[in-house]
């Protein structure tokens with residue numbers, strides 16, 4: 130009796146579920162379609178939100194070369210110090226500081242550096258300090274200290290070293306500092322010990338010894354590791370708007386970012402003033418994280434490098450500077466920058482730029498294959514400039530794929546004008562950007578189903594879901610990004626690359642959000658969007674498999690109950706990605722076609738990201754939203770059913 134009641138209750142439940150949503154999809158396992166490019170899921174780095182200096186680039190000293198417009202920005206001088214600019218060791222960074230005698234043994238002349246949002250050091254960690262010094266009028270001593278100004282200990286000094294400086298010539302001095310205590314908001318102090326002779330100081334630098342891959346002057350280990358953990362296929366750099374510059378001189382010039390770091394000129398960072406509600410006072414680019422380092426990082430993380438170069442236009446948003454457009458007959462230096470960059474990356478070591486690469490430590494080529502010309506540029510002025518670039522580059526370097534821009538919008542006049550022009554010019558790919566609200570992402574599941582299949586391909590070069598009124602990295606927008614990405618995957622014959630943006634943000638120095646990875650000086654946190662990206666990149670697959678519901682793509686269409694899904698094969702594995710954007714759990718059945726009885730699917734791993742809409746990771750609670758993976762044995766040749774939790778992104782990997 131009990132059994133009968135249970136059975137009939139179950140029958141009703143199943144009948145209801147069927148009536149509400151059957152959600153059966155057909156997956157053609159034996160009909161592999163488009164190839165998924167190895168470049169499909171990547172990363173885009175721009176120095177915004179203190180992503181470079183103060184972020185990924187592990188330098189701890191702000192304004193180390195005294196080249197900010199106010200030479201002592203970031204430094205607090207005491208006693209008598211003078212800023213000088215003649216006779217320094219680095220011609221492109223002429224400023225240095227003279228620590229002057231105070232005239233009394235108990236009085237000191239020196240400087241304190243405030244670092245980026247504080248000089249943060251840890252107990253017993255090693256910090257590599259370096260400085261260029263000379264003694265112009267006879268020997269002297271200079272002491273460096275790591276201090277905690279808020280310390281209640283007898284001494285605020287947690288590490289120190291004293292240098293004897295006796296050469297009238299500039300010499301690089303180094304020391305390892307190992308603090309006895311840690312401090313979040315410390316300072317680096319530098320002063321004359323026996324202050325009877327002046328000492329000149331220049332390029333004051335300090336890095337943690339524990340950088341990414343232990344490289345001298347390298348990258349912050351946790352942040353670089355977070356990038357490596359994404360296993361990105363493509364790495365776009367260095368921007369973004371900073372490529373354009375507000376005015377011609379502040380555009381990003383890669384040649385200023387190679388060679389010895391001491392001689393790389395400081396550049397204005399436009400994000401200092403772009404948003405009046407998030408103004409910064411001290412945001413400049415040291416160039417320490419430059420093109421060599423970007424190429425090196427690409428290689429380290431297994432991604433294809435994708436540099437973006439200026440096309441001869443400044444930022445068109447800041448269009449009161451339109452008069453600074455580079456005339457067509459003056460474009461050659463810009464085109465030369467592109468040609469020279471190819472030589473720097475790929476040229477033999479007996480070429481000018483290939484030799485520099487070798488001198489910097491990488492004789493082997495970096496194997497550059499892609500280059501973007503222009504960031505978010507638009508209009509006939511862009512097309513007129515891109516055309517000569519393409520002509521020369523295609524003629525001299527047909528092996529390099531060139532990426533053009535579709536402007537700053539995902540649709541509209543600029544976009545509609547540029548796409549046909551990019552096809553006419555035979556750009557290999559076009560960079561599309563969309564920072565759009567939730568409704569846009571929900572409505573764009575079939576965006577690329579409608580694109581022409583031949584010719585110029587798509588690079589979704591900057592995108593993120595910006596939920597109205599809530600621009601932080603909570604779970605719901607990440608889910609919508611994941612839902613939308615099923616459409617990228619399904620259209621892998623059209624979309625060859627995609628990169629979320631922006632990548633990094635310092636919690637004390639951001640201008641733009643949401644962002645993929647947040648950090649302070651000692652901690653970092655991966656957002657829900659990071660994990661969505663990772664679910665895709667670790668399950669990229671090789672070939673698209675047809676997956677349909679009622680013969681239609683599963684793209685949140687009417688009657689599809691807010692589901693988005695796509696499938697790929699990877700060797701013998703079948704990978705299905707499904708986003709349930711609905712507010713309720715739903716049944717989901719895959720009707721596999723083309724699985725032979727003698728080779729059934731026998732294993733399944735399920736990686737799922739699900740959370741309340743507003744749930745978010747923070748530096749204090751970095752693991753609130755995180756994917757979970759479970760594994761099970763199965764024996765499937767045809768139908769397989771499961772339940773998708775409400776608001777969930779799931780990757781099913783079926784193995785044999």
Ligand code: AHR
Pocket residue numbers: 175177368369370371504505537562591630631641
């Ligand atoms: O990612 C932030 C900015 O957004 C980029 O610099 C620019 O390309 C876009 O407008």
